[in-house]
Amino acid sequence: MSIAKTFFGNLPNGDGVDLYTITNKNGSSVSLMTLGGGIQALKVPDRNGELADVVLGFDDPVHYLNTDLGYQGLLVGRVANRIRDAKFSIDGVEYHLPANQGTWTLHGGGRFSFTNWEVEEATDNSVTFKKFSPDMEDGFPGNFTLTVKYIFTDEDVLRLEYTVLSDKKTAANPTNHAYFNLSGKSEGTIENHYLKINADHFTETDSDQLPTGELGEVKGTMMDFNDLHKIGDKIDEPFRAIIDGIGYDNNYCLNKAPRDFTQAAVLYDEESGRKMEVYTDLPGVQLYCGGWLAKEGNPGKGDSKVIFRRGVALETQFYPDSVNFPDKFPFSYAMPGEEFKTVTEFRFSAE
Numbered sequence: 001m002s003i004a005k006t007f008f009g010n011l012p013n014g015d016g017v018d019l020y021t022i023t024n025k026n027g028s029s030v031s032l033m034t035l036g037g038g039i040q041a042l043k044v045p046d047r048n049g050e051l052a053d054v055v056l057g058f059d060d061p062v063h064y065l066n067t068d069l070g071y072q073g074l075l076v077g078r079v080a081n082r083i084r085d086a087k088f089s090i091d092g093v094e095y096h097l098p099a100n101q102g103t104w105t106l107h108g109g110g111r112f113s114f115t116n117w118e119v120e121e122a123t124d125n126s127v128t129f130k131k132f133s134p135d136m137e138d139g140f141p142g143n144f145t146l147t148v149k150y151i152f153t154d155e156d157v158l159r160l161e162y163t164v165l166s167d168k169k170t171a172a173n174p175t176n177h178a179y180f181n182l183s184g185k186s187e188g189t190i191e192n193h194y195l196k197i198n199a200d201h202f203t204e205t206d207s208d209q210l211p212t213g214e215l216g217e218v219k220g221t222m223m224d225f226n227d228l229h230k231i232g233d234k235i236d237e238p239f240r241a242i243i244d245g246i247g248y249d250n251n252y253c254l255n256k257a258p259r260d261f262t263q264a265a266v267l268y269d270e271e272s273g274r275k276m277e278v279y280t281d282l283p284g285v286q287l288y289c290g291g292w293l294a295k296e297g298n299p300g301k302g303d304s305k306v307i308f309r310r311g312v313a314l315e316t317q318f319y320p321d322s323v324n325f326p327d328k329f330p331f332s333y334a335m336p337g338e339e340f341k342t343v344t345e346f347r348f349s350a351e
């Protein structure tokens with residue numbers, strides 16, 4: 001294993017963004033950037049040993065700041081996904097957040113994703129990013145530190161260890177927002193990727209994609225990914241949980257005890273043979289196929305543009321808006337002075 005640090009580029013405010021590239025014995029590599037503690041590139045072999053980059057992103061760090069380009073590869077905090085009416089209560093105290101989407105908050109307002117993280121440690125096979133957020137920043141209680149340790153192994157496993165520490169009881173739901181396309185090609189959508197999600201239920205949503213608190217059954221609907229099949233098979237079927245033309249952008253409730261570490265999903269590209277398994281100790285995963293991205297005109301990496309359905313995100317998390325359903329959905333608060341930890345792994349192979 002080896003690690004190399006390079007300069008990626010400057011942000012409009014003059015901040016420089018660094019890249020840390022970890023390479024394993026097979027030549028597989030992951031490039032992690034200080035901006036948003038994000039995954040900028042991830043090169044893994046196909047069934048013939050050919051390496052290719054399987055995450056979407058950009059050649060210039062500036063584009064990562066554009067929310068219309070969908071949080072490519074970035075870490076998300078303090079609380080990923082949607083919070084209805086941009087508010088929630090803890091022990092009778094109401095907290096108000098920035099509403100950055102209509103009347104609700106998406107991805108905690110975005111601050112964690114769009115600034116540089118401190119590098120606490122870099123070793124041959126790991127990078128540990130750290131971000132501090134003071135009490136009541138963006139309305140969230142607690143002096144809050146989020147640490148994310150990325151570990152890359154010789155077995156092509158990318159492991160993300162999240163640690164939250166706060167001095168007040170608070171909400172935390174960090175995730176990573178990488179979009180995968182296992183083909184390694186610069187064209188085509190993920191509709192021909194096979195997907196399996198170990199979930200019998202999804203969170204029902206209203207017309208703004210905000211959870212209603214109810215769980216829907218996947219059985220007999222386009223939402224069912226219990227059997228490995230192509231994402232595109234049913235993506236455009238009309239269904240109550242799907243916004244016309246967008247396709248999947250839904251939280252799945254994983255079949256497991258909430259904090260057990262198990263396989264959540266499998267993504268497979270038949271042509272290259274590349275396979276990715278997602279493991280997590282969190283209860284949910286947001287399946288998002290980039291349906292809100294523009295169909296053309298967006299930048300990307302080389303010829304690979306960040307456009308409609310080019311990549312699929314599998315964001316491990318507590319269910320969206322859990323802060324407003326803390327008794328109904330499986331959720332744990334970060335308690336004062338106690339480290340709250342969660343782990344997700346992306347395991348790559350080829351067959």
Ligand code: BGC
Pocket residue numbers: 070071081106249250286288292315
């Ligand atoms: C959301 C999408 C959103 C995307 C980028 C996903 O987690 O579910 O609706 O467009 O993030 O912000």
